[in-house]
Amino acid sequence: MVRFSSRMDQLKGSEIRELLKLAGDPNVISFAGGLPAREFFPVEGMKKAAMAVMDESGADAMQYSSTEGYPALRQKIAERMKAKNNIDTTADNILITSGSQQGLDFSGRVFLNKGDVVLLESPSYLGAINAFKTCEPRFIEVPTDESGMIMEELEKILAAEKDVKMIYVIPDFQNPTGRTWNLEKRHKFMEIINKYEVPVIEDNPYGELRYRGESMPALKSLDTKGLVIFLGTFSKILAPGYRLGWVCADDEILAKYNFMEQAASLQSSSVSQLETIKFLEMYNLDDHVAKICEVYGKRRDVMMKAMEDYFPEGVSWVYPDGGLFTWVTLPEHMNARELATKCLEKNVAYVPGGSFFPNGGHENTFRMNYSAMPEDKIIEGIKRLGEVIKENM
């Protein structure tokens, strides 16, 4: 008989991926995915970039290239990280990956043996939890409040647990909650990390998508001991269809990620890389980011207003400063997973919050995306959601 590895017992299909399939149905108002607004993709610009690449270096685009990625792309990323995140780095400390998800997968595999402890925010990104599960670690959830991870709790856990091999965090516009760590927490976090010398995966897909308030320094920009591994991606600031992300880390750690990529997929797409380089040469990505920030910021406002208008007393939610998501908490006795089925009957989708807690519970929560739907559909969807919630209260 065919026997699967024990890691396969941990893995189920992600609910998000299943719900994304529904998002393909034009009748469904989907707040489930984390999709960028497709109507604002710079299609014409990417077409011109693609034509230029095929004319100038078509054979390179179609051939194998190096595991670490094209030097010109890594150079542009290093410059962008300096400009946007005040992170001093070089092209040599950047590894191109097939989306940020691959960076998450490598993170688990580089650090985690079976049974090792990984710390993460409670709740945390479902895709990261799934990636780490393939290494069969023990998850310890660090409690959070509205301004991020609670540092006293983090320190308590680190003092008590000897097998903590890595800490996974999303300090900016967190997935799923939309919350952002305040400055004090960031400094305190680095102080604790420097004391315990545990590697930190700083996942930052949304950092540039801020709609109000001041930028916060990336943990990597405060890192003096080379403990922070920064994951970035073009998925949210340009387009996810090219599958291009990156890892920024110190030499010794990045070399391990590179070995991992050689084993896992050899390299990221040559043609995606060359077309992205060309686009960045031909156009100003900042203009595009500014445009989508305006759109997403408005959609966030519309969703916040609609929730106030249509959600009943007893329901609360996060007002995010940026990113793609907000987080809704129902009264404790309610179950968002059961409610999701009833909402789908009304052609509205969200992701039940329980999936974001690796150790379970919190079934009265759900995650809402506001970037992918136009304003009228946001209002209509929230209205329907509000009705279903009221009926089931």
Add this chain to the structure above:
Amino acid sequence: MVRFSSRMDQLKGSEIRELLKLAGDPNVISFAGGLPAREFFPVEGMKKAAMAVMDESGADAMQYSSTEGYPALRQKIAERMKAKNNIDTTADNILITSGSQQGLDFSGRVFLNKGDVVLLESPSYLGAINAFKTCEPRFIEVPTDESGMIMEELEKILAAEKDVKMIYVIPDFQNPTGRTWNLEKRHKFMEIINKYEVPVIEDNPYGELRYRGESMPALKSLDTKGLVIFLGTFSKILAPGYRLGWVCADDEILAKYNFMEQAASLQSSSVSQLETIKFLEMYNLDDHVAKICEVYGKRRDVMMKAMEDYFPEGVSWVYPDGGLFTWVTLPEHMNARELATKCLEKNVAYVPGGSFFPNGGHENTFRMNYSAMPEDKIIEGIKRLGEVIKENM
């Protein structure tokens, strides 16, 4: 202190990837990589396909898509597998991966726990060995002769070992040896596999690249119990730069691969998939394959002739029926790894054969690629190689 997982002790950078970097130097005559001939890529066709995709469905190309891949691409692959390999399958049994290497990575992770046994041909593909190493298995090499794996040896091992979780084979134009299993071995293999019910990874990147003799049936086409997992790729028949491969397997097994892909990278590039679908609609891929078969067949002949002319007595090599590689055996006392350095001084590169034996040894062998270099460089490179071999005999 930062502590890495135990799997990282197993992984080193692949010599092939390091040698591929040298291949970028135009002064080096490289027989090291497994690169398709860049001068024959259908650049103009892929440019037209890219333009059409961006005009007709640019936003789809830039957006997330499903883990399993575009139905139209999976349909075309299923049809091609029927036409080329006589494999009866459907789009539902195809999963698109980011190159075949990702299929190898998933294979290890779906089946192997630490310490489990994986069987493979001795020697076998370095990239597969590397991928499997991340699961820390025990490798047992099955002895081979000029027509493939020795079935009596395989049966002996299966009778003695209880922890064999999978068997990895490349029956057509094997990497690294260029050898092809004969028909008798294929039938005998399936008989043994059906008896022991062990899953088989049939890696078939080169099957369509035959330059003489009759096609042999794919193991998957002889599979009556759903034990064979077939890995295919566009890398060698179209272009590797798009990173598109596929897994064909029965439902239960393919579902595990799908979960693995969700965790590892979410999906393969949307734009790569749509451009490949469009290319397959606009052009006849068979014409392209016929053209490169003609070119590679000639290059093989030129290399064979040059080896006869310039290699000294005591050196032997494989005359392959297809694929990209031949395999050279030096006298037993010689070391191809040491010799590689001396060859690089003469600007000629190959891959030392020892790397293809997971349990070591066989340092008097090396792998030679003949697809990537034009005929005059093949002759010049073999001449230089012959001189270095003679000097060090």
